[in-house]
Amino acid sequence: MIVKCLTTEAEKKATEDGEGTNDEETNSVERVRTVEYRDEEGAEHEHIVVDWEGPDDKENPKNWPLPTKVLFITMVGLLTTSIYIGSSIYVPGVQQIMEDFNVSLTVGYLPMSLFVIGYGIGPMVFSPLSEHPAIGRVYIYVITLAIFVILQVPTALSKNIGSLIVLRFLAGIFASPALATGGASVGDVLTLSWMPVGLASWGISAVCGPVLGPLIGGAISVGLNWRWTFWFLLILSGFTFTVLFFFFPETSQATLLYRKAQRLRKRADNNKILSEGHLKIEQMHINEVTVDTLWRPIEIMFGEPVVFFINLYIALMYAIMYLWFEAFPIVFVETHGFTMVETGVGYVSIMVGVFLGSAGYLPAIYKAFTVPMERGEWQQPEIFLPTSIVGAVCQPIGVFIFAWSATASAHWIAPLIGATLFAVGAFVGFQTLFNYLAFSFPRYQASVFAGNGLFRAGLAAAFPLFANALYRNLGPKNFPIGWGCSILGFFNLAMIAIPVLLYTNGVKLRARSKVVLWSWGHTPTPDTLAPVRGLRVCHKSLRGEENNIHLLHQTHSETPTSLSV
16 A cells, blocks of 8 residues: 655645635644555555644643643543442442342352453443543443443442342442543543553552442441442433533544544535544544454553552452452451441552552653653653552562551551552552553554453453461461462562563563564654555554555654653
Protein backbone atom coordinates (compact mmCIF):
# COMPACT_ATOMS: atom_id res chain seq x y z
CA MET A 1 0.00 0.00 0.00
CA ILE A 2 1.42 3.39 -1.00
CA VAL A 3 0.45 6.52 0.91
CA LYS A 4 1.36 10.02 -0.31
CA CYS A 5 0.67 13.25 1.56
CA LEU A 6 0.76 16.26 -0.80
CA THR A 7 0.58 19.57 1.05
CA THR A 8 0.17 21.97 -1.87
CA GLU A 9 -2.55 19.92 -3.53
CA ALA A 10 -4.33 19.65 -0.20
CA GLU A 11 -4.38 23.37 0.34
CA LYS A 12 -5.55 23.97 -3.20
CA LYS A 13 -8.30 21.38 -2.95
CA ALA A 14 -9.48 22.60 0.45
CA THR A 15 -9.58 26.18 -0.80
CA GLU A 16 -11.63 25.21 -3.85
CA ASP A 17 -14.05 23.26 -1.69
CA GLY A 18 -14.40 26.21 0.67
CA GLU A 19 -15.40 28.76 -2.02
CA GLY A 20 -18.76 30.32 -1.55
CA THR A 21 -19.01 29.60 2.17
CA ASN A 22 -18.34 31.83 5.14
CA ASP A 23 -17.79 28.98 7.58
CA GLU A 24 -14.48 29.62 9.27
CA GLU A 25 -13.87 25.96 10.02
CA THR A 26 -14.49 24.88 6.43
CA ASN A 27 -12.19 27.53 5.00
CA SER A 28 -9.33 26.65 7.33
CA VAL A 29 -6.55 24.92 5.44
CA GLU A 30 -3.68 24.90 7.92
CA ARG A 31 -4.31 21.29 8.95
CA VAL A 32 -5.70 19.76 5.77
CA ARG A 33 -3.66 17.55 3.48
CA THR A 34 -4.27 15.26 0.52
CA VAL A 35 -3.67 11.54 1.02
CA GLU A 36 -3.36 9.23 -1.97
CA TYR A 37 -3.18 5.47 -1.56
CA ARG A 38 -3.61 2.28 -3.56
CA ASP A 39 -5.70 -0.48 -1.98
CA GLU A 40 -5.25 -4.25 -2.25
CA GLU A 41 -7.05 -4.36 -5.63
CA GLY A 42 -4.72 -1.70 -7.03
CA ALA A 43 -7.35 1.05 -7.17
CA GLU A 44 -6.09 4.54 -6.41
CA HIS A 45 -7.87 6.78 -3.91
CA GLU A 46 -7.40 10.40 -2.92
CA HIS A 47 -8.77 12.02 0.22
CA ILE A 48 -8.44 15.31 2.06
CA VAL A 49 -7.43 14.50 5.64
CA VAL A 50 -8.46 16.87 8.44
CA ASP A 51 -6.15 17.53 11.39
CA TRP A 52 -6.02 19.97 14.31
CA GLU A 53 -5.80 23.69 13.52
CA GLY A 54 -2.18 23.90 14.62
CA PRO A 55 -0.50 22.90 17.88
CA ASP A 56 -2.62 25.36 19.91
CA ASP A 57 -6.02 24.26 18.60
CA LYS A 58 -8.46 24.79 21.49
CA GLU A 59 -10.57 21.83 20.34
CA ASN A 60 -7.68 19.51 21.17
CA PRO A 61 -8.22 18.29 24.77
CA LYS A 62 -4.49 18.57 25.42
CA ASN A 63 -4.86 22.35 25.02
CA TRP A 64 -7.70 22.75 27.49
CA PRO A 65 -7.12 25.24 30.34
CA LEU A 66 -5.74 23.71 33.53
CA PRO A 67 -9.00 24.15 35.54
CA THR A 68 -10.91 22.32 32.81
CA LYS A 69 -8.41 19.45 32.88
CA VAL A 70 -8.61 19.23 36.68
CA LEU A 71 -12.43 19.19 36.56
CA PHE A 72 -12.38 16.50 33.88
CA ILE A 73 -9.95 14.26 35.81
CA THR A 74 -12.12 14.79 38.91
CA MET A 75 -15.16 13.51 36.99
CA VAL A 76 -13.18 10.46 35.84
CA GLY A 77 -12.18 9.93 39.48
CA LEU A 78 -15.81 10.20 40.60
CA LEU A 79 -16.79 7.57 38.05
CA THR A 80 -13.99 5.25 39.13
CA THR A 81 -14.69 5.58 42.86
CA SER A 82 -18.47 5.21 42.59
CA ILE A 83 -18.13 2.09 40.44
CA TYR A 84 -15.30 0.32 42.22
CA ILE A 85 -16.80 0.82 45.62
CA GLY A 86 -19.12 -1.93 44.37
CA SER A 87 -16.42 -4.60 44.52
CA SER A 88 -15.96 -4.41 48.30
CA ILE A 89 -19.21 -2.88 49.59
CA TYR A 90 -20.53 -6.42 49.37
CA VAL A 91 -18.04 -7.88 51.88
CA PRO A 92 -19.61 -6.84 55.24
CA GLY A 93 -22.89 -8.46 54.25
CA VAL A 94 -21.39 -11.88 53.46
CA GLN A 95 -22.44 -13.39 56.82
CA GLN A 96 -26.03 -12.25 56.30
CA ILE A 97 -26.01 -13.65 52.76
CA MET A 98 -24.70 -16.99 54.05
CA GLU A 99 -27.60 -17.16 56.51
CA ASP A 100 -30.27 -15.99 54.04
CA PHE A 101 -29.23 -18.39 51.27
CA ASN A 102 -27.79 -21.16 53.47
CA VAL A 103 -24.40 -21.29 51.70
CA SER A 104 -20.79 -21.72 52.80
CA LEU A 105 -18.29 -18.90 53.26
CA THR A 106 -16.52 -19.76 50.00
CA VAL A 107 -19.79 -19.63 48.04
CA GLY A 108 -20.68 -16.43 49.88
CA TYR A 109 -17.56 -14.76 48.49
CA LEU A 110 -18.24 -15.90 44.92
CA PRO A 111 -20.33 -12.82 44.01
CA MET A 112 -17.37 -10.58 44.88
CA SER A 113 -14.92 -12.79 43.00
CA LEU A 114 -17.14 -12.93 39.91
CA PHE A 115 -17.49 -9.14 40.01
CA VAL A 116 -13.68 -8.85 39.91
CA ILE A 117 -13.43 -11.38 37.07
CA GLY A 118 -16.09 -9.42 35.20
CA TYR A 119 -14.10 -6.23 35.19
CA GLY A 120 -11.09 -8.20 34.03
CA ILE A 121 -12.99 -9.56 31.02
CA GLY A 122 -14.86 -6.38 30.13
CA PRO A 123 -11.85 -4.41 28.83
CA MET A 124 -11.18 -7.08 26.22
CA VAL A 125 -14.31 -5.78 24.46
CA PHE A 126 -14.87 -2.23 25.67
CA SER A 127 -11.29 -0.92 25.40
CA PRO A 128 -11.03 -1.56 21.63
CA LEU A 129 -14.52 -0.12 21.15
CA SER A 130 -13.56 3.07 23.00
CA GLU A 131 -10.64 3.50 20.58
CA HIS A 132 -12.92 3.20 17.53
CA PRO A 133 -13.10 6.67 15.91
CA ALA A 134 -16.83 6.40 15.19
CA ILE A 135 -17.66 5.43 18.79
CA GLY A 136 -15.28 7.15 21.19
CA ARG A 137 -15.16 7.05 24.97
CA VAL A 138 -18.30 8.87 26.12
CA TYR A 139 -20.73 6.43 24.50
CA ILE A 140 -18.92 3.51 26.16
CA TYR A 141 -18.97 5.21 29.56
CA VAL A 142 -22.62 6.27 29.42
CA ILE A 143 -24.07 3.05 28.01
CA THR A 144 -22.14 0.67 30.27
CA LEU A 145 -22.79 2.84 33.33
CA ALA A 146 -26.53 2.91 32.55
CA ILE A 147 -26.57 -0.89 32.39
CA PHE A 148 -24.56 -1.06 35.64
CA VAL A 149 -27.11 1.18 37.37
CA ILE A 150 -30.04 -0.92 36.13
CA LEU A 151 -28.38 -4.17 37.27
CA GLN A 152 -28.36 -3.00 40.89
CA VAL A 153 -32.16 -3.36 41.05
CA PRO A 154 -32.39 -7.13 40.37
CA THR A 155 -29.20 -7.63 42.43
CA ALA A 156 -30.82 -6.06 45.50
CA LEU A 157 -33.91 -8.21 44.91
CA SER A 158 -32.05 -11.51 44.37
CA LYS A 159 -33.90 -14.55 45.67
CA ASN A 160 -31.03 -17.05 45.59
CA ILE A 161 -27.25 -17.17 45.46
CA GLY A 162 -27.20 -18.25 41.81
CA SER A 163 -28.93 -15.12 40.58
CA LEU A 164 -26.72 -12.97 42.83
CA ILE A 165 -23.56 -14.52 41.36
CA VAL A 166 -24.69 -14.04 37.75
CA LEU A 167 -25.84 -10.46 38.30
CA ARG A 168 -22.61 -9.51 40.06
CA PHE A 169 -20.60 -10.98 37.21
CA LEU A 170 -22.56 -8.93 34.69
CA ALA A 171 -22.20 -5.82 36.86
CA GLY A 172 -18.42 -6.34 36.90
CA ILE A 173 -18.28 -6.53 33.11
CA PHE A 174 -20.19 -3.26 32.70
CA ALA A 175 -18.19 -1.62 35.49
CA SER A 176 -14.89 -2.27 33.71
CA PRO A 177 -14.62 0.86 31.48
CA ALA A 178 -14.32 3.06 34.59
CA LEU A 179 -10.90 1.59 35.34
CA ALA A 180 -9.81 0.18 31.98
CA THR A 181 -10.62 3.30 29.94
CA GLY A 182 -10.28 5.86 32.74
CA GLY A 183 -6.52 6.01 32.37
CA ALA A 184 -6.84 6.51 28.61
CA SER A 185 -9.25 9.39 29.19
CA VAL A 186 -6.81 11.05 31.60
CA GLY A 187 -4.05 10.57 29.03
CA ASP A 188 -6.21 12.26 26.37
CA VAL A 189 -5.93 15.63 28.13
CA LEU A 190 -2.31 15.47 29.27
CA THR A 191 0.96 15.89 27.42
CA LEU A 192 3.44 13.04 27.60
CA SER A 193 5.61 14.69 30.24
CA TRP A 194 2.69 15.13 32.67
CA MET A 195 1.16 11.71 32.07
CA PRO A 196 2.65 9.89 35.11
CA VAL A 197 1.63 12.71 37.47
CA GLY A 198 -1.91 12.84 36.12
CA LEU A 199 -2.38 9.08 36.14
CA ALA A 200 -1.15 8.86 39.73
CA SER A 201 -3.63 11.55 40.78
CA TRP A 202 -6.45 9.62 39.13
CA GLY A 203 -5.09 6.35 40.53
CA ILE A 204 -5.89 7.51 44.06
CA SER A 205 -9.59 7.33 43.20
CA ALA A 206 -9.14 3.77 41.93
CA VAL A 207 -8.05 2.75 45.44
CA CYS A 208 -10.54 4.90 47.36
CA GLY A 209 -13.50 2.89 46.05
CA PRO A 210 -12.49 -0.57 47.31
CA VAL A 211 -11.25 0.95 50.59
CA LEU A 212 -14.44 2.91 51.33
CA GLY A 213 -16.64 -0.04 50.37
CA PRO A 214 -16.28 -2.04 53.62
CA LEU A 215 -16.79 1.09 55.73
CA ILE A 216 -20.01 2.08 54.00
CA GLY A 217 -21.13 -1.52 53.52
CA GLY A 218 -20.56 -2.29 57.21
CA ALA A 219 -22.68 0.64 58.36
CA ILE A 220 -25.49 -0.22 55.94
CA SER A 221 -25.44 -3.98 56.69
CA VAL A 222 -25.60 -3.40 60.45
CA GLY A 223 -28.18 -0.60 60.30
CA LEU A 224 -30.37 -2.15 57.59
CA ASN A 225 -29.35 -5.33 55.73
CA TRP A 226 -27.11 -6.50 52.91
CA ARG A 227 -29.68 -5.70 50.21
CA TRP A 228 -29.45 -2.01 51.04
CA THR A 229 -25.78 -1.97 50.02
CA PHE A 230 -26.97 -2.41 46.44
CA TRP A 231 -29.68 0.23 46.82
CA PHE A 232 -26.93 2.60 47.98
CA LEU A 233 -24.83 1.57 44.99
CA LEU A 234 -27.83 2.30 42.75
CA ILE A 235 -28.14 5.82 44.18
CA LEU A 236 -24.41 6.58 43.99
CA SER A 237 -23.90 5.24 40.48
CA GLY A 238 -27.14 6.86 39.35
CA PHE A 239 -25.86 10.25 40.49
CA THR A 240 -22.59 9.64 38.63
CA PHE A 241 -24.51 8.63 35.52
CA THR A 242 -26.42 11.93 35.64
CA VAL A 243 -23.19 13.91 35.90
CA LEU A 244 -21.59 12.04 33.01
CA PHE A 245 -24.66 12.17 30.80
CA PHE A 246 -24.90 15.97 30.96
CA PHE A 247 -21.33 17.16 31.52
CA PHE A 248 -18.77 14.57 30.43
CA PRO A 249 -16.96 15.60 27.21
CA GLU A 250 -15.48 13.40 24.51
CA THR A 251 -11.66 13.41 24.65
CA SER A 252 -10.54 10.78 22.13
CA GLN A 253 -8.61 12.71 19.49
CA ALA A 254 -9.46 10.15 16.81
CA THR A 255 -13.17 10.55 17.54
CA LEU A 256 -13.06 14.36 17.73
CA LEU A 257 -11.28 14.60 14.37
CA TYR A 258 -13.66 12.01 12.92
CA ARG A 259 -16.63 14.17 13.91
CA LYS A 260 -14.92 17.32 12.65
CA ALA A 261 -14.39 15.68 9.27
CA GLN A 262 -18.05 14.62 9.22
CA ARG A 263 -19.12 18.25 9.77
CA LEU A 264 -16.78 19.49 7.05
CA ARG A 265 -18.00 16.85 4.60
CA LYS A 266 -21.56 17.98 5.14
CA ARG A 267 -20.83 21.69 4.91
CA ALA A 268 -18.57 21.43 1.86
CA ASP A 269 -20.64 18.65 0.27
CA ASN A 270 -17.40 16.77 -0.39
CA ASN A 271 -17.14 13.11 0.59
CA LYS A 272 -13.39 13.13 0.04
CA ILE A 273 -12.91 15.06 3.30
CA LEU A 274 -12.15 12.69 6.15
CA SER A 275 -9.93 12.10 9.16
CA GLU A 276 -7.30 9.48 9.77
CA GLY A 277 -9.99 7.67 11.74
CA HIS A 278 -11.97 7.23 8.52
CA LEU A 279 -8.92 5.72 6.84
CA LYS A 280 -8.43 3.40 9.79
CA ILE A 281 -12.02 2.19 9.59
CA GLU A 282 -11.75 1.62 5.84
CA GLN A 283 -8.72 -0.60 6.36
CA MET A 284 -10.22 -2.47 9.32
CA HIS A 285 -11.33 -6.09 8.91
CA ILE A 286 -13.18 -8.28 11.36
CA ASN A 287 -10.29 -10.74 11.67
CA GLU A 288 -7.96 -7.87 12.61
CA VAL A 289 -10.37 -6.65 15.26
CA THR A 290 -10.58 -10.19 16.65
CA VAL A 291 -6.79 -10.43 16.81
CA ASP A 292 -6.57 -7.07 18.58
CA THR A 293 -9.33 -7.87 21.04
CA LEU A 294 -8.72 -11.50 21.97
CA TRP A 295 -5.41 -12.85 20.79
CA ARG A 296 -2.89 -10.02 20.91
CA PRO A 297 -3.22 -9.30 24.68
CA ILE A 298 -2.59 -12.99 25.42
CA GLU A 299 0.23 -13.21 22.88
CA ILE A 300 2.07 -10.23 24.37
CA MET A 301 1.39 -11.29 27.95
CA PHE A 302 2.97 -14.72 27.54
CA GLY A 303 5.35 -13.93 24.66
CA GLU A 304 7.09 -10.98 26.32
CA PRO A 305 8.95 -11.96 29.52
CA VAL A 306 9.02 -8.36 30.73
CA VAL A 307 5.23 -8.09 30.43
CA PHE A 308 4.61 -11.50 32.02
CA PHE A 309 6.69 -10.91 35.15
CA ILE A 310 5.40 -7.38 35.66
CA ASN A 311 1.84 -8.69 35.31
CA LEU A 312 2.62 -11.40 37.85
CA TYR A 313 3.97 -8.85 40.32
CA ILE A 314 1.09 -6.40 39.86
CA ALA A 315 -1.42 -9.26 40.16
CA LEU A 316 0.15 -10.36 43.46
CA MET A 317 -0.07 -6.83 44.88
CA TYR A 318 -3.66 -6.56 43.71
CA ALA A 319 -4.60 -9.96 45.17
CA ILE A 320 -3.09 -9.14 48.57
CA MET A 321 -5.18 -5.96 48.64
CA TYR A 322 -8.29 -8.13 48.23
CA LEU A 323 -7.09 -10.55 50.90
CA TRP A 324 -7.38 -7.75 53.45
CA PHE A 325 -11.17 -8.10 53.09
CA GLU A 326 -10.87 -11.59 54.57
CA ALA A 327 -8.05 -10.87 57.02
CA PHE A 328 -9.45 -7.72 58.65
CA PRO A 329 -12.54 -9.44 60.21
CA ILE A 330 -10.29 -12.17 61.65
CA VAL A 331 -7.89 -9.64 63.16
CA PHE A 332 -10.26 -6.97 64.38
CA VAL A 333 -13.62 -8.69 64.94
CA GLU A 334 -12.46 -12.06 66.29
CA THR A 335 -9.18 -11.02 67.94
CA HIS A 336 -9.85 -7.46 69.14
CA GLY A 337 -13.65 -7.52 69.41
CA PHE A 338 -14.36 -4.72 66.97
CA THR A 339 -17.81 -4.21 65.51
CA MET A 340 -18.30 -4.51 61.75
CA VAL A 341 -18.44 -0.70 61.43
CA GLU A 342 -15.24 -0.25 63.47
CA THR A 343 -13.54 -2.83 61.28
CA GLY A 344 -14.66 -0.87 58.24
CA VAL A 345 -12.95 2.21 59.68
CA GLY A 346 -9.76 0.15 59.87
CA TYR A 347 -9.71 -0.12 56.07
CA VAL A 348 -9.07 3.61 55.97
CA SER A 349 -5.47 2.75 56.94
CA ILE A 350 -5.02 1.52 53.36
CA MET A 351 -6.22 4.89 52.06
CA VAL A 352 -3.79 6.63 54.42
CA GLY A 353 -1.02 4.53 52.92
CA VAL A 354 -2.08 5.51 49.41
CA PHE A 355 -1.98 9.22 50.29
CA LEU A 356 1.42 8.82 51.95
CA GLY A 357 2.69 6.92 48.92
CA SER A 358 1.40 9.58 46.54
CA ALA A 359 2.96 12.31 48.68
CA GLY A 360 6.37 10.75 48.07
CA TYR A 361 5.81 9.45 44.55
CA LEU A 362 4.42 12.58 42.89
CA PRO A 363 7.36 14.91 43.74
CA ALA A 364 9.87 12.16 42.91
CA ILE A 365 8.42 11.38 39.49
CA TYR A 366 7.91 15.07 38.73
CA LYS A 367 11.61 15.74 39.33
CA ALA A 368 12.88 12.59 37.61
CA PHE A 369 10.55 12.50 34.59
CA THR A 370 8.33 15.55 34.06
CA VAL A 371 10.99 18.25 34.44
CA PRO A 372 13.53 16.62 32.05
CA MET A 373 10.79 15.81 29.53
CA GLU A 374 9.61 19.43 29.59
CA ARG A 375 13.18 20.40 28.67
CA GLY A 376 13.06 17.97 25.74
CA GLU A 377 15.31 15.38 27.43
CA TRP A 378 13.77 12.01 26.66
CA GLN A 379 13.94 9.39 29.37
CA GLN A 380 14.26 5.63 29.28
CA PRO A 381 11.38 3.70 30.93
CA GLU A 382 13.89 2.55 33.56
CA ILE A 383 13.63 6.03 35.09
CA PHE A 384 10.55 4.77 36.99
CA LEU A 385 12.26 1.74 38.52
CA PRO A 386 14.32 3.20 41.42
CA THR A 387 11.06 4.46 42.93
CA SER A 388 9.49 1.06 42.20
CA ILE A 389 12.26 -0.69 44.14
CA VAL A 390 11.54 1.48 47.19
CA GLY A 391 7.88 0.51 46.98
CA ALA A 392 8.80 -3.15 46.52
CA VAL A 393 10.79 -3.12 49.77
CA CYS A 394 7.92 -1.52 51.72
CA GLN A 395 5.40 -4.21 50.74
CA PRO A 396 6.80 -7.35 52.43
CA ILE A 397 7.75 -5.34 55.53
CA GLY A 398 4.14 -4.20 55.80
CA VAL A 399 2.81 -7.73 55.28
CA PHE A 400 5.06 -9.21 57.99
CA ILE A 401 4.14 -6.45 60.46
CA PHE A 402 0.46 -7.07 59.77
CA ALA A 403 0.89 -10.85 60.11
CA TRP A 404 2.71 -11.03 63.44
CA SER A 405 1.17 -8.06 65.24
CA ALA A 406 -2.35 -9.45 64.71
CA THR A 407 -2.64 -10.90 68.20
CA ALA A 408 -4.68 -10.03 71.29
CA SER A 409 -1.54 -9.11 73.26
CA ALA A 410 -0.54 -6.40 70.77
CA HIS A 411 -2.25 -3.04 70.33
CA TRP A 412 -4.79 -2.96 67.50
CA ILE A 413 -2.92 -0.08 65.85
CA ALA A 414 0.06 -2.33 65.01
CA PRO A 415 -1.55 -4.36 62.19
CA LEU A 416 -2.99 -1.13 60.79
CA ILE A 417 0.55 0.26 60.58
CA GLY A 418 1.52 -2.85 58.60
CA ALA A 419 -1.45 -2.43 56.25
CA THR A 420 -0.56 1.24 55.77
CA LEU A 421 3.06 0.44 54.92
CA PHE A 422 1.99 -2.21 52.43
CA ALA A 423 -0.41 0.28 50.81
CA VAL A 424 2.43 2.80 50.45
CA GLY A 425 4.53 0.24 48.60
CA ALA A 426 1.64 -1.14 46.55
CA PHE A 427 0.54 2.29 45.30
CA VAL A 428 4.08 3.22 44.30
CA GLY A 429 4.53 -0.20 42.71
CA PHE A 430 1.31 0.04 40.70
CA GLN A 431 2.14 3.48 39.36
CA THR A 432 5.77 2.87 38.46
CA LEU A 433 5.24 -0.51 36.80
CA PHE A 434 2.18 0.67 34.85
CA ASN A 435 4.22 3.59 33.55
CA TYR A 436 7.11 1.27 32.73
CA LEU A 437 4.79 -0.89 30.63
CA ALA A 438 3.20 2.12 28.93
CA PHE A 439 6.51 3.69 27.92
CA SER A 440 8.13 0.38 26.99
CA PHE A 441 5.30 -0.79 24.72
CA PRO A 442 3.64 2.37 23.34
CA ARG A 443 2.56 0.69 20.11
CA TYR A 444 0.45 -1.94 21.86
CA GLN A 445 -0.61 -0.19 25.06
CA ALA A 446 -4.25 -1.26 24.76
CA SER A 447 -3.30 -4.92 24.38
CA VAL A 448 -0.71 -4.77 27.16
CA PHE A 449 -3.14 -3.28 29.66
CA ALA A 450 -6.06 -5.48 28.61
CA GLY A 451 -3.88 -8.52 29.32
CA ASN A 452 -2.71 -7.02 32.58
CA GLY A 453 -6.28 -6.38 33.70
CA LEU A 454 -7.33 -9.94 32.93
CA PHE A 455 -4.27 -11.40 34.69
CA ARG A 456 -4.61 -9.44 37.94
CA ALA A 457 -8.41 -9.76 38.05
CA GLY A 458 -8.13 -13.54 37.79
CA LEU A 459 -5.64 -13.74 40.66
CA ALA A 460 -7.51 -11.21 42.83
CA ALA A 461 -10.76 -13.11 42.29
CA ALA A 462 -9.24 -16.44 43.30
CA PHE A 463 -7.41 -15.36 46.47
CA PRO A 464 -10.46 -14.53 48.67
CA LEU A 465 -11.93 -17.97 47.90
CA PHE A 466 -9.12 -19.83 49.67
CA ALA A 467 -8.03 -17.08 52.09
CA ASN A 468 -10.11 -18.36 55.00
CA ALA A 469 -8.65 -21.88 54.69
CA LEU A 470 -5.15 -20.38 54.35
CA TYR A 471 -5.48 -18.43 57.58
CA ARG A 472 -7.40 -21.03 59.60
CA ASN A 473 -5.21 -24.01 58.73
CA LEU A 474 -1.80 -22.37 59.07
CA GLY A 475 -2.28 -19.76 61.78
CA PRO A 476 -1.48 -20.67 65.42
CA LYS A 477 -4.15 -19.75 67.94
CA ASN A 478 -2.35 -16.66 69.24
CA PHE A 479 -1.40 -15.46 65.74
CA PRO A 480 -4.39 -16.45 63.57
CA ILE A 481 -3.09 -14.98 60.32
CA GLY A 482 0.64 -15.17 61.05
CA TRP A 483 1.84 -17.91 58.71
CA GLY A 484 -0.89 -17.39 56.13
CA CYS A 485 0.17 -13.77 55.59
CA SER A 486 3.84 -14.70 55.88
CA ILE A 487 3.61 -17.01 52.87
CA LEU A 488 2.34 -14.05 50.87
CA GLY A 489 5.07 -11.90 52.40
CA PHE A 490 7.76 -14.32 51.22
CA PHE A 491 6.33 -14.22 47.68
CA ASN A 492 6.28 -10.45 47.93
CA LEU A 493 9.90 -10.48 49.09
CA ALA A 494 10.97 -12.59 46.11
CA MET A 495 9.22 -10.19 43.73
CA ILE A 496 11.66 -7.41 44.65
CA ALA A 497 13.97 -9.05 42.13
CA ILE A 498 11.68 -8.04 39.25
CA PRO A 499 12.14 -4.23 39.40
CA VAL A 500 15.82 -4.71 40.32
CA LEU A 501 16.49 -6.91 37.27
CA LEU A 502 14.50 -4.61 35.02
CA TYR A 503 16.51 -1.64 36.25
CA THR A 504 19.83 -3.36 35.55
CA ASN A 505 18.86 -5.23 32.37
CA GLY A 506 15.75 -3.49 31.07
CA VAL A 507 17.42 -1.91 28.04
CA LYS A 508 18.77 -5.28 26.89
CA LEU A 509 15.44 -7.02 27.45
CA ARG A 510 13.52 -4.40 25.51
CA ALA A 511 16.06 -4.56 22.70
CA ARG A 512 15.12 -8.23 22.23
CA SER A 513 11.40 -7.50 22.22
CA LYS A 514 9.36 -8.07 19.09
CA VAL A 515 6.88 -5.29 19.87
CA VAL A 516 8.93 -2.37 21.23
CA LEU A 517 8.69 0.38 18.63
CA TRP A 518 11.76 2.44 19.52
CA SER A 519 14.09 3.28 22.38
CA TRP A 520 12.47 5.95 24.48
CA GLY A 521 15.84 7.13 25.66
CA HIS A 522 16.52 8.80 22.31
CA THR A 523 14.63 11.63 20.67
CA PRO A 524 12.65 10.22 17.72
CA THR A 525 14.08 11.19 14.36
CA PRO A 526 12.12 11.80 11.14
CA ASP A 527 13.02 8.24 10.17
CA THR A 528 11.35 6.86 13.29
CA LEU A 529 8.46 9.31 13.33
CA ALA A 530 7.48 8.79 9.68
CA PRO A 531 6.52 5.13 10.19
CA VAL A 532 4.55 6.14 13.29
CA ARG A 533 2.65 8.71 11.28
CA GLY A 534 2.00 6.07 8.66
CA LEU A 535 0.88 3.57 11.24
CA ARG A 536 -1.68 6.03 12.48
CA VAL A 537 -3.03 6.52 8.96
CA CYS A 538 -3.32 2.92 7.87
CA HIS A 539 -4.52 0.34 10.32
CA LYS A 540 -3.14 -2.73 8.53
CA SER A 541 0.44 -1.73 9.19
CA LEU A 542 -0.11 -2.51 12.85
CA ARG A 543 -0.43 -6.16 11.92
CA GLY A 544 3.15 -6.41 10.69
CA GLU A 545 2.00 -7.40 7.19
CA GLU A 546 3.85 -6.80 3.98
CA ASN A 547 1.75 -3.76 3.03
CA ASN A 548 4.52 -1.37 4.02
CA ILE A 549 3.64 2.29 4.20
CA HIS A 550 5.95 4.91 2.72
CA LEU A 551 5.24 8.46 3.82
CA LEU A 552 6.57 10.63 1.00
CA HIS A 553 5.70 13.97 2.55
CA GLN A 554 4.35 15.36 5.84
CA THR A 555 2.55 18.62 6.30
CA HIS A 556 4.07 19.24 9.69
CA SER A 557 6.76 17.79 11.89
CA GLU A 558 6.04 16.01 15.11
CA THR A 559 8.12 16.97 18.10
CA PRO A 560 8.63 14.92 21.25
CA THR A 561 6.11 17.08 23.09
CA SER A 562 3.33 16.33 20.62
CA LEU A 563 4.04 12.66 20.08
CA SER A 564 1.01 10.55 20.89
CA VAL A 565 1.54 7.39 22.90
